[in-house]
Amino acid sequence: MQRNPILPANAASDAAPAVESENPPSDQPANTASATNSAPRGASQTPLVPLIQRIKDRMPLLDFVKQHTTMKQSPSSKAEHFGKCIAPDHKDDGPSFYVNTDRQVFQCKGCGVTGNVVGAYALIHGLELDDAKFKLGRDLGVFNERRLDDAESMLSSAASTFSWQLDRMEDAKRYLHERGLKDETIKKFGLGFCWGREFQKEKYQKDPALIDLAISTGLARERDPSMPNEPVKSFMTRRITFPVKDRSGRVVGFAGRILPDGRGPKYMNSPETAWFKKSELLYGAHEAATGISKSGYAAVVEGYMDVAMLHQCGVDNAVAVMGASANERTFASLWAMTTRVVFCLDGDDAGIAGAMRSVMAAAPTMPDGCEIAIARLPSDMDPDEYVLKFGESAWRQLCEVNALPLSKFVMESSKVKHDLTYPEGRARFLADAQMLAAAFAQAPLLRAQIVAEARAISATALVDEVLNGNGMGDGTSTLELRDSIALLQRHMQSRLARQGAAEAVDVDAQPSAGNAQDQVERPATPAEPAAAPPASARPSSPVQSRYRPR
Numbered sequence: 001m002q003r004n005p006i007l008p009a010n011a012a013s014d015a016a017p018a019v020e021s022e023n024p025p026s027d028q029p030a031n032t033a034s035a036t037n038s039a040p041r042g043a044s045q046t047p048l049v050p051l052i053q054r055i056k057d058r059m060p061l062l063d064f065v066k067q068h069t070t071m072k073q074s075p076s077s078k079a080e081h082f083g084k085c086i087a088p089d090h091k092d093d094g095p096s097f098y099v100n101t102d103r104q105v106f107q108c109k110g111c112g113v114t115g116n117v118v119g120a121y122a123l124i125h126g127l128e129l130d131d132a133k134f135k136l137g138r139d140l141g142v143f144n145e146r147r148l149d150d151a152e153s154m155l156s157s158a159a160s161t162f163s164w165q166l167d168r169m170e171d172a173k174r175y176l177h178e179r180g181l182k183d184e185t186i187k188k189f190g191l192g193f194c195w196g197r198e199f200q201k202e203k204y205q206k207d208p209a210l211i212d213l214a215i216s217t218g219l220a221r222e223r224d225p226s227m228p229n230e231p232v233k234s235f236m237t238r239r240i241t242f243p244v245k246d247r248s249g250r251v252v253g254f255a256g257r258i259l260p261d262g263r264g265p266k267y268m269n270s271p272e273t274a275w276f277k278k279s280e281l282l283y284g285a286h287e288a289a290t291g292i293s294k295s296g297y298a299a300v301v302e303g304y305m306d307v308a309m310l311h312q313c314g315v316d317n318a319v320a321v322m323g324a325s326a327n328e329r330t331f332a333s334l335w336a337m338t339t340r341v342v343f344c345l346d347g348d349d350a351g352i353a354g355a356m357r358s359v360m361a362a363a364p365t366m367p368d369g370c371e372i373a374i375a376r377l378p379s380d381m382d383p384d385e386y387v388l389k390f391g392e393s394a395w396r397q398l399c400e401v402n403a404l405p406l407s408k409f410v411m412e413s414s415k416v417k418h419d420l421t422y423p424e425g426r427a428r429f430l431a432d433a434q435m436l437a438a439a440f441a442q443a444p445l446l447r448a449q450i451v452a453e454a455r456a457i458s459a460t461a462l463v464d465e466v467l468n469g470n471g472m473g474d475g476t477s478t479l480e481l482r483d484s485i486a487l488l489q490r491h492m493q494s495r496l497a498r499q500g501a502a503e504a505v506d507v508d509a510q511p512s513a514g515n516a517q518d519q520v521e522r523p524a525t526p527a528e529p530a531a532a533p534p535a536s537a538r539p540s541s542p543v544q545s546r547y548r549p550r
């Protein structure tokens with residue numbers, strides 16, 4: 001856990017930052033009607049209260065601290081409270097941590113940390129003070145980078161309206177509860193329900209421009225030209241709504257799930273609009289930002305419900321791609337957030353085919369230094385079911401220890417298409433590898449790893465074939481055979497190293513994936529002793545996974 005320097009109390013900037021040229025946020029109740037009452041962008045309706053003050057007003061320090069530790073009032077002073085220290089790396093035996101509610105500051109007499117509510121938030125989440133201030137401001141709803149324009153405002157109001165309606169829609173709420181979602185998760189992700197007649201209220205009937213805006217933001221359906229007087233229907237009519245936000249937390253569109261007894265496709269997204277560009281968006285990107293930076297990777301799943309459930313179970317680095325499979329632009333968004341992505345897939349064939357499509361979509365722009373790994377769930381199990389049943393640490397094991405590095409996944413997937421018991425099959429397999437590798441135009445290290453992985457698989461098949469052909473492999477277990485081959489590879493490798501095999505980075509000089517991965521410095525992977533995955537975890541190749549959590 002990294003320790004951030006906590007400034008003395010009140011040292012956190014008390015001035016509003018330059019980037020924040022906006023209003024105090026709307027506290028309006030759910031009401032789409034307020035959508036377009038906002039002043040033009042940049043206009044200021046109320047005097048600007050500094051962000052730090054708005055945060056302190058919204059979240060008193062003691063309330064925040066009490067979310068993390070038990071506090072008692074001091075007998076000598078009403079303003080003084082004490083408890084165990086909240087610093088993650090201070091194992092506090094006695095109550096050393098003091099909060100003064102008059103001054104809104106804390107101090108630990110054990111480890112010396114001190115600060116205000118932003119400092120406390122930074123401490124707990126491992127953030128820099130400035131990041132903590134903006135993040136907490138956003139979480140509390142007291143910070144927006146700038147005033148929302150009419151469209152953004154309408155989208156945000158719609159999210160509030162839907163959320164208000166969900167509270168009054170028993171069927172929908174029951175369904176979410178039955179799926180295992182708690183109210184706090186429903187709130188965190190802003191889930192809602194769309195009745196369908198949101199844009200049929202009188203004020204919309206009176207103002208065609210508002211209807212046009214609702215249509216252009218994807219909130220309302222296009223009118224049927226043959227029935228111009230028909231009232232417009234909401235796009236997400238009779239659906240549970242999942243607001244889709246951009247990374248800064250602005251609502252740009254929705255995903256909608258039908259109720260179990262409803263008709264139509266199970267899931268639907270907002271139509272493509274100027275705000276909702278499906279392929280550039282990741283569901284949960286805003287909520288997962290801190291989790292991704294803390295864990296060092298993003299766990300990518302397919303379902304919106306999966307994301308919400310994973311966060312609820314403590315997996316706070318989960319995001320979902322917005323379509324069936326990710327494309328180049330999705331990856332550009334991912335690489336903007338992290339250098340490591342773990343795809344978590346259903347173990348069935350469709351899941352693997354989908355992953356392969358995603359991976360090849362990433363190929364052209366993926367630079368060395370970025371990593372993709374593939375984690376496979378037991379077949380017939382969705383991520384939300386898995387994490388509910390086995391919990392957070394099993395999930396992390398799946399993503400951080402058992403996940404296959406990309407090179408291995410690509411070649412294992414290709415292997416099943418070839419008969420490796422014949423020289424021709426092995427030759428075609430290797431040619432395939434060259435072709436697959438070539439797609440990763442900007443990643444020479446990965447290209448080398450893919451080819452090396454293919455050679456290892458091919459060599460294993462050859463040795464298997466020779467031994468079995470001579471009746472030598474009969475009494476030998478496959479696992480033993482593979483271990484022996486791995487051993488030979490390591491011998492080969494150290495011999496090459498002794499010979500000063502400078503051609504290590506030359507693809508053709510790689511006798512095995514072990515070589516490629518061991519000889520090539522991988523900048524993103526720290527040199528830490530790695531716990532070997534269980535022998536049974538990945539029996540299909542002699543080369544064990546080098547993928548490690550940061």
Ligand SMILES: [Zn+2]
Nearest residue numbers: 085090108111
């Ligand atoms: Zn302390």
